[in-house]
Amino acid sequence: MINKFSTTAADAVADIFDGATVMIGGFGEAGSPIELIHALIDHGAKNLTVVNNNTGSGHVGLAALIENGQVGKMICSFPRTANSTVFPDLYRAGKIELELVPQGTLAERIRAGGAGIPAFFTATSVGTPLADGKEHRNFDERDYVMELSLTADFALIKAKEADRYGNLTYNKTARNFAPIMAMAAKTTIVQTSHCVEAGDIDPETVATPGIFVDRIIHVENPLQESRLNAQGRTYP
Amino acid sequence: MINKFSTTAADAVADIFDGATVMIGGFGEAGSPIELIHALIDHGAKNLTVVNNNTGSGHVGLAALIENGQVGKMICSFPRTANSTVFPDLYRAGKIELELVPQGTLAERIRAGGAGIPAFFTATSVGTPLADGKEHRNFDERDYVMELSLTADFALIKAKEADRYGNLTYNKTARNFAPIMAMAAKTTIVQTSHCVEAGDIDPETVATPGIFVDRIIHVENPLQESRLNAQGRTYP
Amino acid sequence: MSLEKNTQAVGWTRDQMAERAALDIPDGSYVNLGIGIPEKVARYVPQGREFIYHTENGLLGMGPTPEVGEEDADLINAGKKPVTAIAGAAYFHHADSFAMIRGQHIDVCVLGAMQVAQNGDLANWSTGAPDAIPAVGGAMDLVAGVKTIFVITQHTTKNGIAKLIEACSYPLTGQGVVSRIYTDLCVIEVTSKGFELVELAPNVAFDTVQERTDAKLLDPNNIAEQS
Amino acid sequence: MSLEKNTQAVGWTRDQMAERAALDIPDGSYVNLGIGIPEKVARYVPQGREFIYHTENGLLGMGPTPEVGEEDADLINAGKKPVTAIAGAAYFHHADSFAMIRGQHIDVCVLGAMQVAQNGDLANWSTGAPDAIPAVGGAMDLVAGVKTIFVITQHTTKNGIAKLIEACSYPLTGQGVVSRIYTDLCVIEVTSKGFELVELAPNVAFDTVQERTDAKLLDPNNIAEQS
Numbered sequence: 001m002i003n004k005f006s007t008t009a010a011d012a013v014a015d016i017f018d019g020a021t022v023m024i025g026g027f028g029e030a031g032s033p034i035e036l037i038h039a040l041i042d043h044g045a046k047n048l049t050v051v052n053n054n055t056g057s058g059h060v061g062l063a064a065l066i067e068n069g070q071v072g073k074m075i076c077s078f079p080r081t082a083n084s085t086v087f088p089d090l091y092r093a094g095k096i097e098l099e100l101v102p103q104g105t106l107a108e109r110i111r112a113g114g115a116g117i118p119a120f121f122t123a124t125s126v127g128t129p130l131a132d133g134k135e136h137r138n139f140d141e142r143d144y145v146m147e148l149s150l151t152a153d154f155a156l157i158k159a160k161e162a163d164r165y166g167n168l169t170y171n172k173t174a175r176n177f178a179p180i181m182a183m184a185a186k187t188t189i190v191q192t193s194h195c196v197e198a199g200d201i202d203p204e205t206v207a208t209p210g211i212f213v214d215r216i217i218h219v220e221n222p223l224q225e226s227r228l229n230a231q232g233r234t235y236p
Numbered sequence: 237m238i239n240k241f242s243t244t245a246a247d248a249v250a251d252i253f254d255g256a257t258v259m260i261g262g263f264g265e266a267g268s269p270i271e272l273i274h275a276l277i278d279h280g281a282k283n284l285t286v287v288n289n290n291t292g293s294g295h296v297g298l299a300a301l302i303e304n305g306q307v308g309k310m311i312c313s314f315p316r317t318a319n320s321t322v323f324p325d326l327y328r329a330g331k332i333e334l335e336l337v338p339q340g341t342l343a344e345r346i347r348a349g350g351a352g353i354p355a356f357f358t359a360t361s362v363g364t365p366l367a368d369g370k371e372h373r374n375f376d377e378r379d380y381v382m383e384l385s386l387t388a389d390f391a392l393i394k395a396k397e398a399d400r401y402g403n404l405t406y407n408k409t410a411r412n413f414a415p416i417m418a419m420a421a422k423t424t425i426v427q428t429s430h431c432v433e434a435g436d437i438d439p440e441t442v443a444t445p446g447i448f449v450d451r452i453i454h455v456e457n458p459l460q461e462s463r464l465n466a467q468g469r470t471y472p
Numbered sequence: 473m474s475l476e477k478n479t480q481a482v483g484w485t486r487d488q489m490a491e492r493a494a495l496d497i498p499d500g501s502y503v504n505l506g507i508g509i510p511e512k513v514a515r516y517v518p519q520g521r522e523f524i525y526h527t528e529n530g531l532l533g534m535g536p537t538p539e540v541g542e543e544d545a546d547l548i549n550a551g552k553k554p555v556t557a558i559a560g561a562a563y564f565h566h567a568d569s570f571a572m573i574r575g576q577h578i579d580v581c582v583l584g585a586m587q588v589a590q591n592g593d594l595a596n597w598s599t600g601a602p603d604a605i606p607a608v609g610g611a612m613d614l615v616a617g618v619k620t621i622f623v624i625t626q627h628t629t630k631n632g633i634a635k636l637i638e639a640c641s642y643p644l645t646g647q648g649v650v651s652r653i654y655t656d657l658c659v660i661e662v663t664s665k666g667f668e669l670v671e672l673a674p675n676v677a678f679d680t681v682q683e684r685t686d687a688k689l690l691d692p693n694n695i696a697e698q699s
Numbered sequence: 700m701s702l703e704k705n706t707q708a709v710g711w712t713r714d715q716m717a718e719r720a721a722l723d724i725p726d727g728s729y730v731n732l733g734i735g736i737p738e739k740v741a742r743y744v745p746q747g748r749e750f751i752y753h754t755e756n757g758l759l760g761m762g763p764t765p766e767v768g769e770e771d772a773d774l775i776n777a778g779k780k781p782v783t784a785i786a787g788a789a790y791f792h793h794a795d796s797f798a799m800i801r802g803q804h805i806d807v808c809v810l811g812a813m814q815v816a817q818n819g820d821l822a823n824w825s826t827g828a829p830d831a832i833p834a835v836g837g838a839m840d841l842v843a844g845v846k847t848i849f850v851i852t853q854h855t856t857k858n859g860i861a862k863l864i865e866a867c868s869y870p871l872t873g874q875g876v877v878s879r880i881y882t883d884l885c886v887i888e889v890t891s892k893g894f895e896l897v898e899l900a901p902n903v904a905f906d907t908v909q910e911r912t913d914a915k916l917l918d919p920n921n922i923a924e925q926s
Contacts, residue, residue: 002727002749027529027566028552029545053566080607088605100606103528104570104613108353111567115794116801116844117344118375120356122574123616127593127647130612139354139384148375165751165760165787169440172563173530174546179565183802199786204405205441206789207565209759211729211751211804224545238500238522263756263793264779265772289793316834324832336833339755340797340840347794351567352574352617358801359843363820363874366839401524401533401560408790409757410773415792419575435559442562443792445532447502447524447577460772 004166005195006215009039012189016045016154019072023051023110023150023181024062025157028081029225031174033158033191034061036217038235040156041065047072051110051152053103053177055079055087058229063087064236071096075150077103083229102130105147107180112149114183114212119148155185158222159208162192163199166213167206175207182212190216240402241431242451245275248425252281252390255308259287259346259386259417260298261393264317265461267410269394269427270297272453274471276392277301283308287346287388289339289413291315291323294465299323300472307332311386313339319465338366341383343416348385350419350448355384391421394458395444398428399435402449403442411443418448427455483656483673489624491516492671493582493654496622501579502526502572504614507551509624510582526578528610530569533561550610573610573617581618583611585625585653587640590666590687592650594623595642608645615646627655627684634686636660636667657681660689669695710883710900716851718743719898720809720881723849728806729753729799731841734778736851737809753805755837757796760788777837800837800844808845810838812852812880814867817893817914819877821850822869835872842873854882854911861913863887863894884908887916896922 006012013036016022022040026032041064050071056063063086065071079087079098090096101109102124112120121144125131134145157178159168168190170178182188195218242248249272252258258276262268277300286307292299299322301307315323315334326332337345338360348356357380361367370381393414395404404426406414418424431454484492490512497503497513499521505511514536517523525534527549534549535556543554557563572578587595594615597608615621628634636653652670653660658681659670669691672678678696682689711719717739724730724740726748732738741763744750752761754776761776762783770781784790799805814822821842824835842848855861863880879897880887885908886897896918899905905923909916 002751028548030529030548030552031546078607078609080605091605092603098606100608102608102612103566103610104574104617107566107570108351108574111798112356114802114804115344115798116803117356117358118378118380119373120348120353122353124574124613126616128612128644130608137355142354144354163787167787167789170563172440172544172547172557173527173549175563175565176530177566180567183798183804197786201787202441203758203760203784203788203790204408204443205438206791207440209789209791209795209799210787211753211759211799226545238524264775266756266775266779267773314834314836316832327832328830334833336835338835338839339793339837340801340844343793343797344801347571350575350577351571352576360801360840362843364839364871366835399560403560403562406790408771408774408784409754411790411792412757413793416794419571419577433559437560439531439533439557439561439563442564445562445564445568445572446560447526447532447572462772 003164004213004216005164006217009035009191009217010042012036012215012217013039013043016040016043018045019047020045020153021049021051023152023155023185025176025178025181027053027173027176031158031176031178032061032225033156034223034225035219036156036189036191037061037065041068041070041236046070049073049075051075051150053077053106054081055084057081057084057225059086059234060228061225064234066090066096073097073099075099075101077101077106100130107177109147109150110177110184111180113151114180117149119146121146150184152185153187155181155188157181157188157190159190159192161194161196161201162190162216163196163201165198166210166216167201168208168213169201169205170207179208182208187214188212189214191219191222192216193220193222239400240449240452241400242453245271245427245453246278248272248451248453249275249279252276252279254282256281256389257285257287259388259391259421261412261414261417263289263409263412267394267412267414268297268461269392270459270461271455272392272425272427273297273301277304277306277472282306285309285311287311287386289313289342290317291320293317293320293461295322295470296464297461300470302326302332309333309335311335311337313337313342336366343413345383345386346413346420347416349387350416353385355382357382386420388421389423391417391424393417393424393426395426395428397430397432397437398426398452399432399437401434402446402452403437404444404449405437405441406443415444418444423450424448425450426452427458428452429456429458482675487512489654489656492659493622493624494518496652497523497580502577504528504578504581504618506583508584510584513582526572527555528569528573530564530566531557531561533558570613573613576617576619578618580620580622581614582622582624583614585623585635587642588623588636588650588653589640590638592648592662593640594645594650595640596645598643600643611645615649620651621649622652622654623650624654627657634684637686657684666690668692671695709902714739716881716883719886720849720851721745723879724750724807729804731755731805731808731845733810735811737811740809753799754782755796755800757791757793758784758788760785797840800840803844803846805845807847807849808841809849809851810841812850812862814869815850815863815877815880816867817865819875819889820867821872821877822867823872825870827870838872842876847878848876849879849881850877851881854884861911864913884911893917895919898922
């Protein structure tokens with residue numbers, strides 16, 4: 001019987017290796033799989049390339065993973081946060097690499113990676129420094145740049161509900177990057193607050209079909225990044 | 237107040253012009269907007285380029301539109317049907333053009349059209365006659381062909397539910413091409429069996445957000461292609 | 473026009489700039505609002521019109537800010553602030569959200585600006601300073617994909633440096649993308665000939681605007697004389 | 700292996716071919732089944748395994764054929780035949796469905812064939828006859844995208860013409876895509892060296908298979924002798 005439920009976050013992230021590319025869901029704290037990120041901090045894999053729209057806030061979650069020296073490179077669209085100096089300090093010190101990608105191009109590159117499209121053209125960034133060095137091409141009298149797909153060894157995402165097949169739903173705007181990251185990663189690891197029976201999720205409303213999911217852990221009451229930060233918490 | 241409900245199918249298709257490109261939803265009869273197609277037959281626009289996975293069956297719906305001489309070109313993946321000679325006869329007589337596209341490439345070209353991607357690369361069709369004349373390119377030691385996006389002047393699709401904003405749900409595998417065609421057409425015209433209030437569709441389960449929809453007509457009990465064909469029906 | 477004429481003040485307040493921009497958005501538009509003054513546009517939907525707000529993190533049908541205590545950390549806008557959803561909203565993932573943008577389905581986007589050039593070039597993401605942390609978000613996608621780009625900005629920086637100029641010195645967000653500019657002093661249309669005056673704010677003289685603009689300000693419709 | 704040894708018959712029936720192919724599909728696989736004999740694979744899931752069936756028109760978790768009278772015209776497979784959905788199924792649109800295929804998320808696809816070449820080339824969509832109506836469907840997407848391609852086919856055409864050959868004469872569906880071939884006579888692995896015998900059907904001699912194959916049949920593991 002197919003059963004993708006895993007026992008602990010530690011088990012679920014245990015095979016994330018040094019140098020792996022890890023996509024991490026979330027837009028700010030919405031959808032951030034904080035328990036899985038903390039498990040990855042405990043696990044200790046180093047020299048990771050992390051794909052996330054941001055670079056975390058405060059000293060928990062993604063910011064803590066970066067602060068812990070585990071991230072060699074960030075691929076993201078907006079590495080600034082009002083209340084975090086973790087990434088900026090390391091970046092200015094030359095201790096972390098940054099690939100800055102427009103947000104929609106980032107999303108489409110991830111989706112392309114999951115959909116078996118090695119490259120596509122977009123008008124986004126034409127005429128800007130972010131198009132420098134990229135192949136340009138004209139279609140119907142408009143200029144476009146060619147963008148390459150993004151794939152990952154692992155994705156860590158947060159869902160609202162999950163069944164044993166890995167079918168997922170999300171909560172409101174916490175959906176953001178999770179469905180496409182689940183598609184683009186070789187191994188997709190999910191934390192969910194509701195483990196449900198197969199069939200409990202209406203097949204019309206599955207947001208991520210189980211084929212894109214490998215392991216699921218149950219986190220009934222996930223920590224909330226902004227609350228931890230308001231309390232001045234750090235991790236580990 | 238935004239209200240995309242239209243009164244009649246005739247009104248909804250009245251501005252489809254001669255020479256227009258029209259995407260028509262459906263995979264076989266599942267999702268085929270038969271009342272809208274019949275309204276287009278009544279309307280009479282000619283020399284249409286029609287995008288559909290198939291070419292219809294029997295002498296109703298899409299097959300009837302073709303039989304009525306309104307279609308100059310079909311863009312599709314599978315123009316053969318067990319019970320229809322309409323397209324094959326016209327094709328052999330040189331009276332209709334065919335652009336044959338692999339099914340997944342067809343879907344992706346439509347999705348690209350809706351997503352503002354003018355071209356993308358796929359491994360599908362490499363080494364086959366359908367790749368002839370297409371630009372080839374190697375990424376990571378694999379060959380791909382470049383495919384161009386598809387857009388349309390109009391899309392005709394069938395939904396299960398629709399609200400005044402144009403938010404849609406579909407029924408089972410009748411969803412098929414409808415969501416991507418709605419994205420790729422300048423004007424998307426929908427027939428639905430359930431007109432609902434704004435808010436009646438859970439925002440988590442909207443399959444096509446209203447931004448992709450222009451006009452909606454109510455067809456409470458749509459005709460079923462296979463039943464009409466079993467009865468030997470024709471249209472008009 | 474519902475803007476109150478304030479004969480005392482010179483120019484428009486931030487709210488009035490937003491109100492003025494909202495007047496130019498057609499009924500039924502799909503609208504994306506940038507962070508800052510553009511967000512205020514949502515407060516000034518002209519009577520009889522309905523706009524649908526898109527926020528690129530994955531919501532169409534964004535509603536107003538929630539009451540205090542009603543915030544949901546999973547329901548935020550692109551500025552990561554708590555929002556609500558209207559009846560008739562839809563959630564979707566990031567690739568679908570930017571398909572709406574890149575595919576030219578959003579009608580109007582209202583953005584802030586660091587610099588706007590007379591050819592419509594926009595710079596609003598980086599000063600290019602060597603020690604700045606570069607951060608672009610969805611700005612480049614929005615200007616490349618949305619049909620009409622409005623800019624709301626103070627006419628000059630706090631230090632009086634012109635933001636409306638002949639050519640941008642900061643790194644671009646997009647080339648030739650801006651249609652209209654709403655400042656505290658005036659409304660300007662970006663045309664193939666350059667900046668054209670559309671309207672002056674109350675008690676603002678043409679010469680004042682020209683003085684604070686580092687590009688030729690055209691007035692083919694003699695707005696200056698009519699004011 | 701649960702296949703009944705039938706000492707009377709020569710070779711495998713269509714159902715036995717499907718049953719034999721099913722044996723090679725690992726537990727937990729995502730499987731897409733082509734039209735014809737491949738569809739029968741679903742009837743022979745080996746004990747203790749669970750496969751999830753994908754149908755490219757937009758369903759993951761396809762269940763068996765419905766009871767007569769329970770058919771739903773909106774719930775069909777890629778062959779346009781009525782199907783059901785299991786508890787735990789998901790519906791999606793065509794671009795998402797082919798993202799599963801093209802993105803190499805489907806583990807195994809079982810297809811029919813007109814011709815298979817010893818280098819794994821597959822022809823199964825067109826004879827190239829000038830008056831034929833060309834129709835390809837999802838075949839080219841499946842062979843380009845699915846990790847492992849199995850072919851189930853009669854070893855020869857009804858007229859005795861070889862289908863397993865040195866090089867395809869019909870237009871290709873894909874190049875070097877076939878991993879294994881299940882015929883009425885044997886199981887063949889397509890290797891870098893060519894066709895390698897994996898198993899002979901009951902009462903079938905190696906020479907009989909070689910005679911009906913227009914390419915060299917390798918037998919590095921001496922299957923012929925062990926049978």
